[in-house]
Amino acid sequence: MDLTFTEEERRFRDEVRAFLEASLPAAMRHRLLEGLHVPPEDTVAWQRILFRKGWGGPSWATEFGGTGWDPVRQFIFEEECAAAGTPRLLPFGLKMVGPVIQRFGNAAQHARFLPRILSGEDWWCQGYSEPESGSDLASLRTLAVRQGDHYLVTGQKTWITLAQHADWIFCLVRTDRTGKAQAGISFLLIDMKSPGVEVRPITMLDGGHEVNEVWFEDVRVPVENLVGEENKGWTYAKFLLGHERANIAGIGGSKRELIRLKRIAAEERKHGRPLSEDPFFAARLAQVEIDLMALEITNLRVLSAEAEKRAPGPEASLLKIKGTEIQQALTELMVQAVGPYALPFRIEALQDGFAGPPVGPEYAAPLAATYCNMRKTSIYGGSNEIQKNIISQMILGL
Amino acid sequence: MHFNLTDEQRALSDMVQRFLSQEYASDARRKILRSPEGWSREIWGKLGEMGLMALQVPEEQGGMAPATVETLLTMGAMGKALVVEPYLSSAVIGTALVRGLGTPAQRDALLPAMATGERIAVPAHGEAGSRHDLSRVATTARRGGAGWILDGRKAVVLHAPAADLLLVTARTAGAGDAQAGLSVFVVPATAPGVKLIPYPTIDGQRGADVVLSGVELPADALLGQEGQAFEGISAAFDLGVAALCAEAVGVLQATLDATTEYTRTRKQFGVPIARFQALQHRMADMLMHVEQARSMSYLAAMHASSTDVKERRRMVSAAKVTVGQACRYVGQQAVQLHGGMGVTDELAVSHCFKRLLAIELSLGDTDHHLERFITESK
Ligand SMILES: Cc1cc2nc3c(=O)[nH]c(=O)nc-3n(C[C@H](O)[C@H](O)[C@H](O)COP(=O)(O)OP(=O)(O)OC[C@H]3O[C@@H](n4cnc5c(N)ncnc54)[C@H](O)[C@@H]3O)c2cc1C
Numbered sequence: 001m002d003l004t005f006t007e008e009e010r011r012f013r014d015e016v017r018a019f020l021e022a023s024l025p026a027a028m029r030h031r032l033l034e035g036l037h038v039p040p041e042d043t044v045a046w047q048r049i050l051f052r053k054g055w056g057g058p059s060w061a062t063e064f065g066g067t068g069w070d071p072v073r074q075f076i077f078e079e080e081c082a083a084a085g086t087p088r089l090l091p092f093g094l095k096m097v098g099p100v101i102q103r104f105g106n107a108a109q110h111a112r113f114l115p116r117i118l119s120g121e122d123w124w125c126q127g128y129s130e131p132e133s134g135s136d137l138a139s140l141r142t143l144a145v146r147q148g149d150h151y152l153v154t155g156q157k158t159w160i161t162l163a164q165h166a167d168w169i170f171c172l173v174r175t176d177r178t179g180k181a182q183a184g185i186s187f188l189l190i191d192m193k194s195p196g197v198e199v200r201p202i203t204m205l206d207g208g209h210e211v212n213e214v215w216f217e218d219v220r221v222p223v224e225n226l227v228g229e230e231n232k233g234w235t236y237a238k239f240l241l242g243h244e245r246a247n248i249a250g251i252g253g254s255k256r257e258l259i260r261l262k263r264i265a266a267e268e269r270k271h272g273r274p275l276s277e278d279p280f281f282a283a284r285l286a287q288v289e290i291d292l293m294a295l296e297i298t299n300l301r302v303l304s305a306e307a308e309k310r311a312p313g314p315e316a317s318l319l320k321i322k323g324t325e326i327q328q329a330l331t332e333l334m335v336q337a338v339g340p341y342a343l344p345f346r347i348e349a350l351q352d353g354f355a356g357p358p359v360g361p362e363y364a365a366p367l368a369a370t371y372c373n374m375r376k377t378s379i380y381g382g383s384n385e386i387q388k389n390i391i392s393q394m395i396l397g398l
Numbered sequence: 399m400h401f402n403l404t405d406e407q408r409a410l411s412d413m414v415q416r417f418l419s420q421e422y423a424s425d426a427r428r429k430i431l432r433s434p435e436g437w438s439r440e441i442w443g444k445l446g447e448m449g450l451m452a453l454q455v456p457e458e459q460g461g462m463a464p465a466t467v468e469t470l471l472t473m474g475a476m477g478k479a480l481v482v483e484p485y486l487s488s489a490v491i492g493t494a495l496v497r498g499l500g501t502p503a504q505r506d507a508l509l510p511a512m513a514t515g516e517r518i519a520v521p522a523h524g525e526a527g528s529r530h531d532l533s534r535v536a537t538t539a540r541r542g543g544a545g546w547i548l549d550g551r552k553a554v555v556l557h558a559p560a561a562d563l564l565l566v567t568a569r570t571a572g573a574g575d576a577q578a579g580l581s582v583f584v585v586p587a588t589a590p591g592v593k594l595i596p597y598p599t600i601d602g603q604r605g606a607d608v609v610l611s612g613v614e615l616p617a618d619a620l621l622g623q624e625g626q627a628f629e630g631i632s633a634a635f636d637l638g639v640a641a642l643c644a645e646a647v648g649v650l651q652a653t654l655d656a657t658t659e660y661t662r663t664r665k666q667f668g669v670p671i672a673r674f675q676a677l678q679h680r681m682a683d684m685l686m687h688v689e690q691a692r693s694m695s696y697l698a699a700m701h702a703s704s705t706d707v708k709e710r711r712r713m714v715s716a717a718k719v720t721v722g723q724a725c726r727y728v729g730q731q732a733v734q735l736h737g738g739m740g741v742t743d744e745l746a747v748s749h750c751f752k753r754l755l756a757i758e759l760s761l762g763d764t765d766h767h768l769e770r771f772i773t774e775s776k
Contacts, residue, residue, distance in 0.1 A: 134737050136666040159738045205733075205741050205748035270529050272574065280765040332726075335759070339529040340554040342759055344607075345600040357595050359607050360526065360553065368600040372752060375733045376741045383737065385676055 003297060005076070013076050020084040023049055027352070032085040033260070035366035036352050040123075040165045042087040047120030050089075056118035057094060064102050064110070065118050071306045075247060075299075082252025092124040092161075093117035097170040100187065100236050104228035113168075113189070127157040127171035127190070127214060128237070134159075135386050137172070138181040138234065142216065144173035144188055146223070146230075151175075151188065153196075153219040159380070163199050163212040166192050172233050187233035189225040196220075204376075206369040207347050241382075248316060248381070249299045249323035254292055257330045261285065264337045264363055275337060284336075288329045295322045314394035317387035324377040324384065331371040338364040345369060401696070403467065411471040413448060418479035424746055427480060436604040437560055442483045446515025450485070454493040454637070459509035463497065470644040470699045477648025480746075480753055482603045484557035487520035488512065490641045494634035495521060495565050499582055499622040508563075508584070519563035519584070522552040522608050523631070530766040532632055534575040537610060539568035539583060545617035548583060548591075548610045556760075558606035559596045561587050566610065570625050577628040582621040589613055601756035602749065629707070636714045639761045640702035643695040643721045646757045650688045650728050653750040657681060657732045660739075660747070671735075680731050687724035694720040712774040715767035721757070722764035729754035 005013065028042045050056050058077050060066020069077065081089075098117050101109050116122040133140040142155025153173060163169065169190050176184030190197070196219035202211045228236055265285065268275040275281050302315045335342045341360030348354055349365045359365075378384040392398045403411070421441060430438045445451065453469045455461025462468070469490065476485060489512070496508050496519065511517035528534035537550025548568055558564065564585045572579030585592060591613035594606040622630065658681055661672035671677055698717035704710040729751040733740035736747050743749075758764065 129738070132665075134666060135671075136668075139666075203743040205743055205752065207743070211738075268529075269527055271531060272527070272534065278765075280769060284765075335755070336763060336765070339763070340524050340759065341526070343554055343599040343601075343756060344597045344605065346597050359595060359597060368755065371755070372600070372748075373741070375730065375751075376738075378734060379737055379741065383734075385674075385734075388676070 003300065005072070009072060009076060012073055013080060016077055016080045017084075019053065019055075020080060020086065023053070024084055024086055028087055029085040031352050032087060033256075034363065035350075035370055037350050038087055040162070043090060044120045044123070046087045047089060051119050056120070057098070058089075059095060060098065060102070060118075064098075064114050071303050075303055078247050079252035079255075082250070083256050085256065090123065090162075092126050092166075092170075093122065096126055096240050097124050097168075097189070100170070100227060100240050103239060104187075104232075104236050108224065109189075109227065122167045123162070123165050125160050125163045125166035125169050125192075125214075127160055127163075127169040129159045130156060131158050135383060137237075138185070140172055140174060140185065142171065142173045144175050144186060144221070146175070149223055151221045151223065151226070153188070153190065153216045153221055155216055157214040157216075159202070159211045160199075160214045161211055163192070163214050164201065164209065168192060169197075169214060170227075172237055175230050175233075182234040184231055185233040185237070186230050187227040187236045188221055189227065190216075190219065190221050191225075194219050194221065204373065206373045208369075208373065249295055249319040250327055251292070251296050251299055251323070254323070254326050254330060257327070257334075258289060258292060260363075261330055261334050261337065264334060267361065267363075268337050268339070281333075281337070284333055288326060288333065291322070291329070292326050295319070295326060298322070314390050317382075317390045317394075320381065321378075321384045321387050327377055328371075328374050331367070331374045334367045335371045338367055342368045403471075407467055407471060410468055411475065414445075414450065414472055414475040415478070417444065417448070418475055418481065422479045422481060427482075431482065431602045435560070436598060436602075437483045437557075441481075442515055445483065445485070451489040451493075451515040452513040454490055454497065455509050455513040456497060456505070459505055459513060461509065461513045464703055466699050466703065469641055470695065473641045473644035474648035477645035477650075477753075478652045480602075480649065480652075480749055484518055484520060484560045486638060486641055486645065487557040488518045488561070489515075491521050491634050491638040492519040492563075492565055494637045495582060495630065496621065498633055499627055499630040501622060504584075504618070504621060517563065518557070518561045519565055520555065520557045520561040521634070522555045522558065522564040522566045522585070523635075524553050524555070525551065526553050528553075530762040531575055532635060533577045533580065533628055535567050535569055535580055537566065537568040539570050539581060539620075543614040546583060546615045546619060548585065548613040548615065550610050552608040552610070554599075554605050555608050556599070556603060556605045558587070558594055558608055559604050563587065564592070564608060565621070566608075567627065567631060572625075579625045580627045580631065581624055582627045582631065583615055583619045584621055585610075585613060585615065585619065589615070599756060601752040603756070632707075632711075633703075635761060636710055637702045639714050639718050639767075640695070640698035642757055642761055643691070643698050643717045646721045646725055646754070647688070647692045647695045649750050649753050649757065650691055650724055653728050653732045653747065653754065654681070654684050654688050656745070656747050656750065657684065657735050660736055660745075664737075677735055680735065684728045684731055687727050691721045691724035708774050712771055715762075715771040715774065718762060718767040719764055719771065722767070725754035725758040726764075 031038050055067055057066030059074050062068035101113055130140050144151040144153045171188050172185050173188050174184055175186040196217040198215040200213040201209050265276040266274050270278045341364040344359045450472050452461040453465040454463050456463045493512055539546045539548050564587055566583045566585045569579050570581045591611045593609040596606040599605050662670050664671050694717035698714050701710050701713035732747050733751050739745055740747055
C-alpha cells in the first residue's frame with residue numbers, strides 16, 4: 001500500500017503548478033479566493049487559456065482533442081486548479097454533454113459540438129429537472145413530437161444553472177408516453193436561440209441569479225440533434241451521472257477554504273486573543289480538518305479502483321455526501337469566525353472593485369451569503385437523501 | 399408549577415398574532431423589506447397602539463413592567479411573522495437599559511415616549527474587537543465641552559438607522575474588558591460627530607456601523623452613575639437574549655410547520671415525500687429541537703429578571719445554547735426538505751432560515767454561551 005503519488009505524478013503536479021503560476025490572471029484569482037462575484041467572462045477566458053495550452057479537455061481522450069490524462073492526473077489537475085483559485089470549469093460541456101456525445105453521438109455531432117466545447121465557444125447548460133420531476137427525474141414530461149425532419153418540443157425545465165449565458169441546452173425529453181417512464185426518454189440538443197425558448201430567472205436566497213426556468217413552446221429541433229437512439233436517453237443520462245460524480249468530493253476546493261478559514265481564525269480575536277487559540281473553535285476546526293483528511297484518502301481509494309478500470313460505482317455517492325457536508329461545515333465555521341460582522345449584507349460589496357465604505361474586515365463580506373448559497377450542494381446533483389438511498393440499495397443491498 | 403396563560407395573556411397573544419397575520423403576510427413584509435427605510439413606521443405605530451412597547455416600561459412611566467410572559471408571547475408572534483421592526487432593540491433592550499440604569503428624572507424623560515413607540519432608542523454596544531464580550535469596550539467618553547466627549551466606533555448596531563436615540567456604551571475609566579469604568583450615554587442619532595454607515599443584514603433587517611468622532615454631549619447624557627454600568631448592561635442584554643429565544647421559538651415553529659406542510663403536498667415517485675421515513679425521522683428530530691428550545695425559552699424568561707445574577711446568566715446562556723442549536727438544525731433541514739425550492743427567495747422557508755441564522759449569531763453565539771454557562775457553573 002502506498003498513499004502517496006508516484007515520482008511521475010509528482011512531476012506532473014509540479015508542471016501543473018508552474019503553469020498555473022504563470023497563466024492564471026491575478027484579478028481572476030483574487031475574485032475567486034475572496035468569494036467575490038465571478039463574472040461569466042472569467043469562466044470563458046479561463047477555458048480559452050487552457051485550450052491554448054492544449055489542456056482544454058482535462059478529462060477527455062486525445063482522439064477528441066483532450067489531454068488523455070488518467071483519473072489520477074485529472075484529479076491532480078483539478079486539485080491544483082482549486083488550490084490556486086482558478087474559475088471553475090463549466091461541467092455542463094466538459095463533464096456532461098461532451099462525454100455523452102463522444103460515446104453515443106455520431107461523427108457529424110463529434111465534429112460539430114466537441115471542438116467548440118474545448119475552445120470555450122459554446123456555453124452549455126443542463127436541462128433535466130422539471131417542476132414536478134426533481135428527485136424522481138424519470139417522471140419528466142417535456143414533450144418532443146417527431147414531425148418529419150424535426151421534433152416539436154413543448155414543456156418546462158427548471159433550476160437550470162447559468163442558462164442565461166448558455167448557447168445550447170441538452171435536455172431529457174419524453175418521446176414515448178406508453179410503457180415504463182424510463183423507456184420513453186430521449187437525449188436532445190437544443191439551440192438556446194431557437195424561437196420558442198424562453199429563459200426566466202429564479203432569485204436565490206442570497207439574492208443571486210444562478211438558476212432559471214427554461215420554457216419551450218413548439219420549439220423546432222432538427223432530428224440530427226438527437227443523440228443516439230430515440231427512447232434510449234435514460235441510459236445515456238445514467239452513463240453521464242458516473243462522469244458528473246467524478247471528483248465530486250471537491251477535496252481541492254475544501255482544502256483551499258480550510259486554509260482561508262485558518263487565516264481568518266488567526267486574524268479574528270476572542271477575549272482579545274486569536275480565535276485560532278480558542279479551544280471551542282479550535283476543536284470545531286480540527287474536526288472538519290480530520291473529516292477532510294479521511295475523505296481525501298477515501299477519494300484516492302476510489303480513484304485507484306477507477307485507474308484499474310473499475311467504473312466509478314456507487315462509492316461516488318459517499319464522496320458526494322461527505323464532500324458537500326464538509327464544504328457546508330467550512331462555510332458555517334467561517335460565518336462563526338467573523339462573529340457579528342457576518343450579519344451585514346451588501347450585495348454590491350461582492351463585486352470586485354466595490355468602493356463603498358468598509359464594514360468589518362474585507363473577508364467578512366461574502367461569508368453569510370456563501371453559507372446560505374452552499375445549502376444547494378446537498379440538494380443538487382442528486383440530493384444527499386437520494387445518495388443515501390443509492391448506498392443502501394447498491395452497496396448494502398438493502 | 400403551571401404553564402397556563404391567563405385570559406388576558408391569551409387575548410394579547412391572539413391580538414398580536416391576528417394583527418400580524420393580517421398586516422404582515424409574506425407580500426406585505428416583502429414590500430416593507432424593499433422600501434428605502436426597510437421597516438414600516440405604520441406597522442410600528444399600530445404595534446405601539448396595542449401597548450406592546452410598554453411591556454418593559456415601569457408603571458410610573460406609563461408601562462406594565464415586569465410583563466415577562468407578555469413579552470415572551472409578543473416575541474413569539476413576531477418571530478412567526480418575521481417582523482423586522484426594531485422591537486427587540488428598542489422595546490426590550492433599550493427600554494431595559496434606561497429602566498435599569500437611568501435616574502428617576504431620566505426615566506421620566508425617556509420612557510413615556512418609548513412606551514408608546516414614539517421614541518426609538520437602541521443599544522449601540524458591540525465593537526470590532528469585542529466579538530460577544532459584553533465588557534470589551536474601547537469607545538471612550540471623557541469630560542469636556544458642556545459635559546462629555548465620545549470617540550469610537552460601534553459595530554453592527556441593529557436598527558440604528560431607525561433610532562432617534564443611540565444608547566452608547568463607552569469607557570469612562572479602565573481598559574480592555576474591565577467591567578469597572580463602563581458607562582452608557584444617551585446620544586441623539588443626529589448629534590454632530592455621529593456618522594452611520596447603514597446596510598441591510600443577511601436576514602433583511604437594517605443595521606449600521608456607528609462612527610463617533612468627538613461627539614459632544616451635555617452632562618445629563620450619562621445614564622445613571624459614571625463607570626458603574628456593567629451590571630445594568632448585562633441585565634438588559636440577558637433580558638434581550640431571553641426575548642430573542644422567545645422570538646426564535648416562533649420562527650422555529652413556523653419553519654417546522656412550513657416543512658411538514660410542504661412535504662405533505664410535494665409529490666415525487668408518485669407519493670407525498672412526507673411518506674419517506676428518512677424525511678419523517680428528520681422532521682421528528684426538528685420537532686424535538688423546537689420543543690427543547692421552547693422549554694428553554696420559558697426557563698430563560700423566568701430567570702431573566704432574577705436577582706441572583708450568577709443563576710440568571712447560567713440559565714439564559716443554557717437557553718441560548720439550546721436555541722442556537724435548534725436554529726441551526728431546523729433551519730438547515732427545512733431548506734433541505736424543500737429541495738430546490740428551499741434555496742430560492744420565493745418561499746417563506748428561506749426567509750426563516752436566514753432569520754434563524756441571524757438569531758444564532760446575535761447576542762452571543764452558541765460557543766459564547768456554552769463558555770459562559772461553564773464559567774457561571776463554577
Ligand atoms: C442551485 C441548484 C442548481 C441546479 N442546477 C440544475 C441544472 O443545471 N440542471 C438541472 O437539470 N437541474 C438542476 N438542479 C435541480 C436539482 O437536480 C434538483 O433540485 C434535485 O434533483 C432535487 O429535486 P427537487 O428540487 O425537485 O426536490 P424534491 O425531489 O422535491 O425533494 C425534496 C426533498 O425530498 C427528498 N426526497 C425526495 N425523494 C426522496 C426519497 N425517495 N427518499 C428520501 N428523500 C427523498 C429530497 O432529498 C429533498 O430533501 C439544480 C438545483 C439547485 C438547487
